[in-house]
Every structure is written in C-alpha cells, then in structure tokens.
Amino acid sequence: MTLTQITERISRIAQGGIITDETRFDTKFVRSIVNTYRGAVARIRYREAGNVHPLYYQKFYFEYSKDLQDSDCYVKFNCPAPISLSKETDGFRYIGTVPEDGTPSIAWQRIQNRPNLSLYNKHKVTKIILNRNVSALWDASHSAFEIYGNLSIIEGMTEAVFANPLEIPTYNVNIDNYPIPEDDISFMEQLIQNEKTNIIINTQPDLLSNSNDLTNQVKKAIYAPR
Amino acid sequence: MNTLQDIVPLEQFVASAKMQLKINTTDEDIWFGKLANEGIGRLKCLSLIKKNVAEFDICDNKIKLCSSVLHILGLRLGTGNNCSTAIYVDMPFLQSCGCTRNPSVFIADAFEINDGFIWFHGDIRGAKKATISFTSYKVDSDGLKQAQAEYESAITYFICYHYALQNYLLIPRDVRAEYWEQWLAQRRIVINSDSVRSFRDTKAQIQEIVSALIIDRNVWLLQ
Numbered sequence: 337m338t339l340t341q342i343t344e345r346i347s348r349i350a351q352g353g354i355i356t357d358e359t360r361f362d363t364k365f366v367r368s369i370v371n372t373y374r375g376a377v378a379r380i381r382y383r384e385a386g387n388v389h390p391l392y393y394q395k396f397y398f399e400y401s402k403d404l405q406d407s408d409c410y411v412k413f414n415c416p417a418p419i420s421l422s423k424e425t426d427g428f429r430y431i432g433t434v435p436e437d438g439t440p441s442i443a444w445q446r447i448q449n450r451p452n453l454s455l456y457n458k459h460k461v462t463k464i465i466l467n468r469n470v471s472a473l474w475d476a477s478h479s480a481f482e483i484y485g486n487l488s489i490i491e492g493m494t495e496a497v498f499a500n501p502l503e504i505p506t507y508n509v510n511i512d513n514y515p516i517p518e519d520d521i522s523f524m525e526q527l528i529q530n531e532k533t534n535i536i537i538n539t540q541p542d543l544l545s546n547s548n549d550l551t552n553q554v555k556k557a558i559y560a561p562r
Numbered sequence: 563m564n565t566l567q568d569i570v571p572l573e574q575f576v577a578s579a580k581m582q583l584k585i586n587t588t589d590e591d592i593w594f595g596k597l598a599n600e601g602i603g604r605l606k607c608l609s610l611i612k613k614n615v616a617e618f619d620i621c622d623n624k625i626k627l628c629s630s631v632l633h634i635l636g637l638r639l640g641t642g643n644n645c646s647t648a649i650y651v652d653m654p655f656l657q658s659c660g661c662t663r664n665p666s667v668f669i670a671d672a673f674e675i676n677d678g679f680i681w682f683h684g685d686i687r688g689a690k691k692a693t694i695s696f697t698s699y700k701v702d703s704d705g706l707k708q709a710q711a712e713y714e715s716a717i718t719y720f721i722c723y724h725y726a727l728q729n730y731l732l733i734p735r736d737v738r739a740e741y742w743e744q745w746l747a748q749r750r751i752v753i754n755s756d757s758v759r760s761f762r763d764t765k766a767q768i769q770e771i772v773s774a775l776i777i778d779r780n781v782w783l784l785q
C-alpha cells in the first residue's frame with residue numbers, strides 16, 4: 337500500500353468514508369501523522385520482539401560531497417535521521433559497503449557516540465581494533481555519518497528505519513509501497529484514530545481569523561435550544 | 563609443537579558471540595573484540611604461547627621490550643658474525659651483601675630486566691642491535707592475541723557472560739549464570755585437551771630423557 341492510499345484511508349475513515357473539497361485533513365498533515373505513528377508502531381513491535389519486520393527498513397546510499405568534508409580525521413556523509421527503536425537502539429541496522437558483484441557486504445564498526453570514541457582511544461586494545469577497521473559515528477546534530485579508518489572511502493550504504501521515508505531519494509511516494517507491513521497498517525490506523533483524528537473530528541474549527549476563539553461559540557450556536 | 567593448529571583472527575570469536583546473542587548490528591564489535599582478547603589471555607594454555615626470535619634496537623644501553631614478551635630465553639649482542647652472548651645477572655642481589663668485587667666478564671655482557679626494559683651493565687662495544695629469543699603469546703601484526711578455532715566455544719561464552727552482565731535487565735539471571743558455567747566448563751576442556759596435546763607432541767622427547775636416566779637394570783646405584 338502506498339502512502340497516498342494510506343493517507344486517503346485515514347482521511348476517509350475519520351470523515352465517514354468520503355472526502356470532499358472541504359475536508360479538514362490536509363494531505364501533508366496526514367502524511368506527517370502517518371510518519372510519526374509508523375515510528376511508534378515500530379517501537380512497539382521492537383519492544384515486543386526485540387526486532388522489527390524487514391519491511392520497515394529502507395536503503396540509503398551515501399553520496400560523497402567535497403564541500404561537506406571539514407576534517408582530516410574522517411569522511412563525512414549526509415544521511416536522514418532514523419527513528420529511535422528503544423532507549424539504547426536507534427534504527428540503523430547496517431552501515432557499510434555497497435554489495436557489488438564478487439564483493440560481499442562489509443559492515444563498518446559502529447561507534448555509539450562521541451564519548452565512546454574518546455574512551456576507545458584510551459584503551460590499548462580497543463584503540464587497535466578501532467583503528468584497524470573502518471568505523472562509523474552518527475552525528476545527530478548534523479544528520480551525518482563520520483567514517484573513521486579510511487579516508488579514501490567515497491561511497492557506502494545504510495539500512496535503517498528512517499523517521500521520514502520520503503527523504504530517501506530512491507523512494508517514490510506514488511509508486512513504492514510505504515515501508516510498513518500490511519498487518520501493521522490497521523494497528524497504526526487505530527492508534528491515529530484514537531489519538532488524533534477522533535479528537536480533530538470532535539473539535540469545532542475556528543474558521544474566522546479575528547483573534548477570538550470562536551470554537552465554543554460555534555458549538556453554542558449549533559447546540560443552542562430553539 | 564608440531565600439531566597443526568587453525569589460528570583464527572579475533573573477529574571470528576566476535577562473530578560467533580554475536581550469533582549466539584542474536585545481535586545483528588555492529589554497535590558492540592569493538593567492546594567484544596576487547597573481551598575476546600581478554601578471554602584468550604584467561605585461558606592460560608601452553609599452546610597459546612610460542613617461541614620467537616626478533617631483533618631489537620639498543621638505545622642508551624637499554625632495549626625496550628614489547629608488551630607480549632613473557633620470558634627471555636637468550637640474548638645475542640650485535641648481528642651477523644660480529645655478535646656475542648649476553649647473560650642475565652641479578653646485580654642488585656649479587657651486590658646486596660656488600661661485595662663489589664665482580665669479575666669483568668660479569669659486567670661486560672650482563673643485563674638485567676626491569677620495568678619492561680633490558681638494561682646492560684657494562685660496555686656493549688657500540689652494539690646497536692640485539693637478537694633476543696623469547697616466549698610470548700601468539701599475536702597478530704597489531705599485537706592482539708590469536709587462538710585456535712577450537713577455543714571458539716570458550717571465548718564465545720566468555721563474551722556472552724559479560725554482555726549478559728552489562729544488559730542484566732534484558733537477560734535473565736539464570737541465563738547469565740549458565741553462560742558463566744559454560745565458560746568455566748569450556749575453559750577446563752581447553753586446558754585439559756591442551757595438556758594432552760602438549761604431552762603427545764613431546765612424548766618422544768620425554769621418552770628419550772627417561773631412557774637416558776636408566777643406565778642398566780642390573781646396576782645397583784647404591785654400590
């Protein structure tokens with residue numbers, strides 16, 4: 337099921353099965369809700385089973401940009417942000433080389449955070465292991481990967497549960513299936529209805545922009561005794 | 563030792579532990595590598611130790627030893643045909659009684675080992691290099707320990723136990739205890755099989771030595 341189909345389903349369910357020009361559910365608004373709740377469902381599934389369905393994962397291919405490089409210690413690649421599957425685990429499953437003919441995938445070592453990088457460099461054994469293999473550090477503030485250990489790397493790949501699947505260049509919102517298993521879509525819709533669309537439908541909109549909250553007045557006008 | 567041994571890199575033990583724990587990311591790889599290196603050292607098997615011969619540079623009458631050196635077997639000053647044998651002499655002990663009269667041969671080519679350095683007492687006649695025979699752990703080119711593939715089970719359980727210790731909320735206590743028991747059991751198996759193999763490999767030499775001690779059954783030693 338594509339994202340367009342999912343957003344239409346959610347909008348229709350909330351509005352009695354039909355969508356007109358006067359729908360309150362803007363497409364971009366519903367898409368942002370779907371993205372958020374997809375992450376919530378993935379977290380729930382991870383908490384239950386310690387893993388998520390492979391359909392949640394998407395591939396992102398790093399592109400080397402000379403303008404992005406700001407240090408002689410590492411190679412930097414931009415990468416969309418993943419979701420957080422648990423307190424300790426983010427959504428990255430694989431960071432490493434691109435599999436090609438005759439060359440298997442080689443996963444790079446993951447450095448969880450910058451303090452750990454400093455810690456590993458203080459221990460004789462971990463320093464050797466760190467420096468003899470390629471390592472990847474996710475810089476969340478810049479949404480980029482820092483790759484240590486080999487300054488000649490110009491390509492790579494990551495498989496992750498991304499926070500916003502639309503940011504992946506290889507994802508076509510009109511053609512590709514939304515990265516969520518079919519049996520989780522109904523669970524996601526249920527969550528969205530309970531926490532979002534039902535509240536929206538039951539709240540009267542303030543259609544007049546006059547710095548006054550008219551929602552209660554509109555309600556009174558509608559429900560006033562005749 | 564002439565037994566064929568399949569020496570594997572540290573990464574194999576890490577991969578084995580990750581398969582056991584069902585970890586499919588590389589977040590713990592560096593830490594697991596450290597644990598594998600530590601686990602190999604904890605096995606304390608003879609087969610993990612080998613004899614090496616290497617050239618070391620002499621600087622300021624001393625040699626810096628690498629950290630994997632366990633025991634010095636012999637030392638030659640100089641290289642090629644222009645070399646001499648040096649001997650280990652515990653000078654502080656010899657002079658502790660107040661005796662300062664030392665034969666020149668003791669001082670000329672004597673050395674001591676202290677704090678990771680070999681110190682030469684006397685004139686080493688301008689020698690710039692020394693060839694040292696020593697025992698050390700089997701290590702790779704980066705100085706990390708190596709072990710046989712058959713020790714994989716023991717090292718795997720060692721890593722699993724420490725992972726379970728750190729993630730005590732995720733892994734039940736009885737599983738953690740089982741990892742520890744398995745590590746101890748596998749370690750015992752490794753040490754015992756190593757001893758049997760060592761005896762089998764040197765059996766012929768032991769037999770020769772014992773045979774040399776037996777002169778004649780008919781000779782009474784007390785006579």
